[in-house]
Amino acid sequence: MKTYHPKKMRRRRNLPHWQRPDGVYFITFRLDGSLPKDVIDELRYDRIAAKKDLLEKGLSKEETKLELKKLRHLYFGKFDDLLDNYSAGPHFLEEPEAAQIIINAIMHFDEERYKIICYIIMSNHVHLVFYKLQMEIEEILGSIKQYSARRINVLHDEKGRTVWTQESYDHLIRSRKELYNWVNYTLNNSTKLGLVDEWKDFPYCYLRKGFEGFVWNG
Secondary structure: OOOOOOOOEEEEOOEEEEOOOOOEEEEEEEEOOOOOHHHHHHHHHHHHHHHHHHHOOOOOHHHHHHHHHHHHHHHHHHHHHHHHHOOOOOOHHHOHHHHHHHHHHHHOOEOOOEEEEEEEEOOOEEEEEEEOOOOOHHHHHHHHHHHHHHHHHHHOOOOOOOOEOOOOEEEEEOOHHHHHHHHHHHHOHHHHOOOOOOHHHOOOEEEOOOOHHHOOOO
8 A cells, every 4th residue: 555645734632733644543433422512521621721730830841742642641541431431322333233334334445545453343432543544534534434324324214313423533653562552452442341351252343463462362
């Protein structure tokens, strides 16, 4: 696959940045209504306050960069824990037919628009790690979401229902150690919740051949 050079400046957390041509990304997207707006808002406000306190500490540039990274991971962890433990809202991705629709949508363009390293389909959200992206991240996720939303609405005999939230979480993986952590985080979401004893036993996950060494019980 050729190296794709992104054409659009992206904005995340109100900061402009480029998608890395050789980037490896961890992605999370979730069902619409999977968390209530007031819960998301409270988490966002807490993070803004924590960031403000951090920036007022007078740390060096490198120390600030490191602490901001820790802060991002801390609040993503809180967000993901809320998704894992929030019992209200839709959880229909646990249905085999719905989960298979997501799997088909993700894998359809594997080796063409990207290469999937791993994914897991949880009851109300999806984690995946991919690289060799040949399109903008927003276009890739838009295609996955649009196709799967149409198919799921047909499956449930729904018309015009919003299936996914518009926003997604993406994180640029910068090292082999980070890749190990995020692959392990993704695949062991099911073991963390006690759904299975080993990640391989969970029916809605995948690990690309050659990446087995990145999972602690791989």
